Structures are given as structure tokens and as C-alpha cells.
Amino acid sequence: MTTDTTTQDAVPGASAPGEVVLDARGVTMRFGGLTAVRNVDLTVNSGEIVGLIGPNGAGKTTFFNCLTGLYIPTEGEVRYKGQVLPPKSFKVTAAGIARTFQNIRLFANMTVLENVLVGRHTRTKEGLWSALLRGPGFHKAEAASRARAMELLEFVGLEAKAEHLARNLPYGEQRKLEIARALASEPGLLLLDEPTAGMNPQETRATEELVFAIRDKGIAVLVIEHDMRFIFNLCDRVAVLVQGEKLVEGDSATVQGDERVVAAYLGEPFENAPGDEEVAEVEAAEAHAEATTDAAPGKENDR
Numbered sequence: 653m654t655t656d657t658t659t660q661d662a663v664p665g666a667s668a669p670g671e672v673v674l675d676a677r678g679v680t681m682r683f684g685g686l687t688a689v690r691n692v693d694l695t696v697n698s699g700e701i702v703g704l705i706g707p708n709g710a711g712k713t714t715f716f717n718c719l720t721g722l723y724i725p726t727e728g729e730v731r732y733k734g735q736v737l738p739p740k741s742f743k744v745t746a747a748g749i750a751r752t753f754q755n756i757r758l759f760a761n762m763t764v765l766e767n768v769l770v771g772r773h774t775r776t777k778e779g780l781w782s783a784l785l786r787g788p789g790f791h792k793a794e795a796a797s798r799a800r801a802m803e804l805l806e807f808v809g810l811e812a813k814a815e816h817l818a819r820n821l822p823y824g825e826q827r828k829l830e831i832a833r834a835l836a837s838e839p840g841l842l843l844l845d846e847p848t849a850g851m852n853p854q855e856t857r858a859t860e861e862l863v864f865a866i867r868d869k870g871i872a873v874l875v876i877e878h879d880m881r882f883i884f885n886l887c888d889r890v891a892v893l894v895q896g897e898k899l900v901e902g903d904s905a906t907v908q909g910d911e912r913v914v915a916a917y918l919g920e921p922f923e924n925a926p927g928d929e930e931v932a933e934v935e936a937a938e939a940h941a942e943a944t945t946d947a948a949p950g951k952e953n954d955r
């Protein structure tokens with residue numbers, strides 16, 4: 653997509669070019685004695701797709717939860733477009749950050765369209781309960797909301813299934829619906845937590861295209877993902893979390909070529925690893941032990 657398209661199709665939450673959309677500083681999250689996230693800085697600028705990777709248990713989802721008001725960080729500050737975020741998830745959504753979850757969270761017994769309409773509640777005066785209960789204020793805004801929801805369903809390729817129950821959608825389409833619902837709050841930043849988990853290669857490729865299209869609408873994207881090919885194809889910048897700390901950040905080539913990242917993924921020690929001196933000491937001791945054994949009386953007869 654081109655820059656022109658970006659301008660024409662920009663959504664209400666879209667950011668001005670060059671704007672810092674997300675600015676997380678010194679974010680630390682402790683659960684009792686466990687520090688799940690330690691002093692992490694991360695920025696996301698408008699027009700960017702940023703990846704957050706790391707081995708299982710590295711603290712990625714905890715960090716997302718700190719950005720979206722689900723957790724209040726033990727230390728640190730998170731700003732969205734210069735404003736410190738309120739410590740409540742619905743207020744964070746209203747401010748302009750939307751997210752999807754690692755485990756799909758749809759209203760299974762509602763239709764596809766209704767799921768997207770629920771996602772719009774932060775942008776409609778009538779609010780969630782009115783949307784769910786069809787209260788008096790609801791009908792007024794319904795037509796406009798429906799039109800916007802249908803646009804979003806068309807955008808993700810689900811307009812033909814608007815009246816289907818969410819639970820009847822195949823898995824890949826449920827993930828798309830989650831994204832449409834997140835977009836319904838007209839965010840300026842979309843956080844995706846493992847959007848391709850459980851997808852086949854075709855679905856993963858389609859998701860990649862969808863994320864590019866979202867970026868082209870002026871919405872910045874921060875994505876957690878274990879599929880490295882997906883991340884390195886997609887992201888302008890990638891940050892690597894290991895044991896709660898940011899180990900490396902850079903473009904795909906920099907991150908892919910960093911030996912510490914490879915070591916972290918292979919489970920090899922990257923911190924306090926034995927230095928050359930220690931390795932040399934161990935080798936010398938082994939050589940000495942071998943020489944002593946060879947020189948021992950009766951050694952020849954034992955062979």
C-alpha cells in the first residue's frame with residue numbers, strides 16, 4: 653500500500669507521521685518475589701510495526717498487560733501520545749490502545765457483527781450495556797455503528813459471515829474477528845498477542861497482509877509472536893525480552909544476527925557464561941588428568 657492510501661484511508665485514531673505513539677519507560681512488574689518484567693523501555697512510533705519476541709515465560713504478555721491497564725506496573729510509566737495511561741483497561745481502550753489476546757476471547761454465542769458492535773462501545777455515547785440490551789439510546793446510533801462495523805468486517809474479509817455465530821467460524825476467522833473487534837474502538841495503537849498461533853501457513857500469510865494493511869491505515873502495531881519468519885518479514889523493529897529484560901532491539905537483520913538472541917532461544921547460557929579463562933582452566937585440568945592416567949604403571953597392559 654502507498655502513502656497516499658494511508659492518508660485517504662486513515663481511521664479516526666490514526667497518528668500523525670513521526671509521532672511517538674507509545675512510550676514505555678522503566679516498566680517493572682513483580683509478582684511477589686518474581687520479577688516478570690524488569691526495567692523495560694520501549695517506544696512505538698506512528699507508521700511502525702514493532703515485534704516483541706522472547707522465549708516462553710520471558711515476560712511478553714505481562715508487559716502487554718502493563719501497557720493495557722490489566723496490570724499496574726510496580727515501577728515505570730507508560731505514555732500514549734504523550735499522556736500517562738490510566739490504570740484501567742477500559743480507559744486505556746478509550747484512550748486509543750486496543751488489543752487481542754493469546755487465547756481468543758470472543759462472545760461465542762453472539763453473531764460476528766454483534767461482536768464488532770460490542771467492540772465499538774468505547775466510541776459510542778450509549779455504552780456497552782445499551783449495545784447489549786438494545787436500550788433507548790442504542791437505536792439512534794445503531795445505523796452508523798452497523799455501517800462502521802460492516803466496513804471493518806469487509807476490511808478483514810468477514811462481511812459475508814456477519815450474521816454467523818462467532819463460535820461457528822473456523823479458527824483463523826475467529827482470529828480475524830478478534831482483530832476487527834479491536835479495530836472497532838478506533839485505536840491509534842493495536843497490540844496483537846500471538847495473532848498466528850494455531851494458524852496454517854496460508855492463514856499466517858493472510859494475517860501478515862492484514863497487519864500491513866492496518867499499519868497503512870495509520871495504526872501503529874506492536875505484536876508478540878513466536879513465528880520468527882512472520883516477525884522478521886513484518887516488523888520494522890524487533891525487541892527481544894529474555895527473563896523479563898530487554899536483551900536486544902533493532903531491525904530484523906540486527907536481531908537475527910545477534911548471537912545472544914540465538915543463545916537465548918537455544919536455552920544456552922548467555923549471562924555468566926564461562927569465559928575463555930575458565931574454559932582454558934578446565935581443558936588444562938582434563939589434559940593433566942589424561943597425562944597422569946597414561947603414565948600410570950600397568951597402563952599398557954590394560955589396553
Ligand SMILES: Nc1ncnc2c1ncn2[C@@H]1O[C@H](COP(=O)(O)OP(=O)(O)OP(=O)(O)O)[C@@H](O)[C@H]1O
Nearest residue numbers: 683686687688706707708709710711712713714715
Ligand atoms: N499473574 C501472575 N502471577 C504470578 N506470576 C505470573 C503472573 N503472570 C505471569 N507470571 C509469571 O511471569 C513470568 C512471565 O510470564 P509471561 O506470561 O509474561 O511470559 P511470556 O513471555 O508471555 O510467555 P509465553 O511466550 O509462554 O506466553 C512467568 O514466569 C510467569 O509464570
